[in-house]
Amino acid sequence: MNALARLMVLLAVTLAAGSALALEYRAVEAPAAVLFDTPSQKGKKLYIVRRLTPLEVIVRIEGWVKVRDAEGSLGWIEAAALTDKRQVVVTASTAEIRKSPAAEAALVFEAEKWVALELVEPAQSGWAKVKHRDGAMGYVKSTQVWGL
Numbered sequence: 001m002n003a004l005a006r007l008m009v010l011l012a013v014t015l016a017a018g019s020a021l022a023l024e025y026r027a028v029e030a031p032a033a034v035l036f037d038t039p040s041q042k043g044k045k046l047y048i049v050r051r052l053t054p055l056e057v058i059v060r061i062e063g064w065v066k067v068r069d070a071e072g073s074l075g076w077i078e079a080a081a082l083t084d085k086r087q088v089v090v091t092a093s094t095a096e097i098r099k100s101p102a103a104e105a106a107l108v109f110e111a112e113k114w115v116a117l118e119l120v121e122p123a124q125s126g127w128a129k130v131k132h133r134d135g136a137m138g139y140v141k142s143t144q145v146w147g148l
Helices: 003-020
Strands: 027-028 032-036 046-050 054-061 064-068 073-076 086-088 094-098 107-112 116-124 129-133 138-139
Touching: 054 086, 054 129, 107 138
Parallel strands: none
Antiparallel strands: 027 054, 032 046, 032 073, 054 064, 064 073, 086 116, 094 107, 094 138, 116 129, 129 138
16 A cells, blocks of 8 residues: 555544534533633633533533634633533524424423523433523424534
């Protein structure tokens, strides 16, 4: 096998392995948390993230987690500010939460953009079961939220 063929096989294996990796998400547990440009409180403060905001975990090092938010911004947050409790955030202008995972199902409630919802069951067939902080529960289309 020549060098080019080996490189192509390696690239194919790498891409296949990468697509099999599941994304990891955590939510902010503290009332608010600061994202920094480096994994240190001495770093530049980028912005404040409010409670229940879901964040994608990129890497963890020594009490810090590099995360990405729903808009694609990256920053470092103290690991202690995060919880394992899963949340999603509405990215559509309005998300329709239905009684069952079907477009024709009865509407339970609507949630506006940037509202955080607790993830009750992972997405299946394009729908995820979610719960609003007031207790209302139902199914949302996975295309209307971020954090799955």
